[in-house]
Amino acid sequence: MPLSQRTQSALAPDGRRWTISCACESLQEEWFWHARLTSKSFAISVAIGHRDYAAGAVEAGGYQVRERLTYRSHPLILAVSPEGEGYLVTWESRHHSLVFGGPGAPPRLADVILLLDQLRMQDSADGLRLRPSAGSDVVMWGLFGVKFSDAGMVTMYPRNEATGLVPDQPGLAVAAGQLWRKTISSPTGEPGQSKFILAGDNTVAVVDDDLGRDRTVTRSGQETLLATLAVRWS
Incomplete structure (x- = not known):
């Protein structure tokens, strides 16, 4: 299946509208959200x-x-x-x-x-x-969204709630912001997994680096996703 630019939008549980755009073979239409509810x-x-x-x-x-x-x-x-x-x-x-x-x-x-x-x-x-x-x-907090593409899972956060994910040093400049490759440690002490961090003006997107672990992920597909990925909310 040829790569094409795909754009999808949905209403998050907190009422904000999120939009994701990227070039990939497939982008799952369903949106998944995770949060904590506390009273x-x-x-x-x-x-x-x-x-x-x-x-x-x-x-x-x-x-x-x-x-x-x-x-x-x-x-x-x-x-x-x-x-x-x-x-x-x-x-x-x-x-x-x-x-x-x-x-x-x-x-x-x-x-x-x-x-x-x-x-x-x-x-x-x-x-x-x-x-x-x-x-x-009741307070809802820690909200983030998840989308699945053929080039890796994309997890999306509001930037002001994900400052700990963004490295201090400058990243690679891409169309939607700055990009880093980072190993994120597991809370259970298991070896960390390599991930890509894309920080835009008001969002942070984390892309799982599944190259070599998931046969559907190709190097060209991963590179295209990272070069074209843009996430925003309003």
């Missing part, structure tokens, strides 16, 4: 994806459904891993789904519902927006 009494990680994302996550991980109920006219499910060492709580809306997950014992669905009750959720084909209700003590 005075409860905190949990959340992922937002397309409507089938929740069911796919449960099936792919072999999770076993422990509890199922209806919340705001849509299914809310609690599932645990086969070994009981992790959990998923999923909620499927009309266009998108929420996936809460992590290691350890699962939370009570009552606590998840209490958190969701404090959010105004607006779901459309353009995105699922999450806004704390008036008087709520």
Whole structure:
């Protein structure tokens, strides 16, 4: 498949509009978002994806459904891993789904519902927006987006929330900003992975360096992606 310039745009959960543009063979249409939701009494990680994302996550991980109920006219499910060492709580809306997950014992669905009750959720084909209700003590933070291309996974952050990723020394000047190659250490102590960091005016994009590890990634495709990649939000 020939390389072509692709541009996609979507509404992030915080209401900002994100746009990605690059030349590549394929760019997955779905957008994936990750964030933390925190209140005075409860905190949990959340992922937002397309409507089938929740069911796919449960099936792919072999999770076993422990509890199922209806919340705001849509299914809310609690599932645990086969070994009981992790959990998923999923909620499927009309266009998108929420996936809460992590290691350890699962939370009570009552606590998840209490958190969701404090959010105004607006779901459309353009995105699922999450806004704390008036008087709520819920805060959404640490938001980032993920897109998948044939030349590597692209993770996108607001620049003012990702300053630790940007090296102090000047990078290679490219059309959309400055580019670096950096080894990011694993929090578990495992060997770090090489990544490319692209810093623009208000965004930072991290591209996984999968050359030699993923047979679909070619050197020419990777170079073209890095030379043409542009991410912005408004």
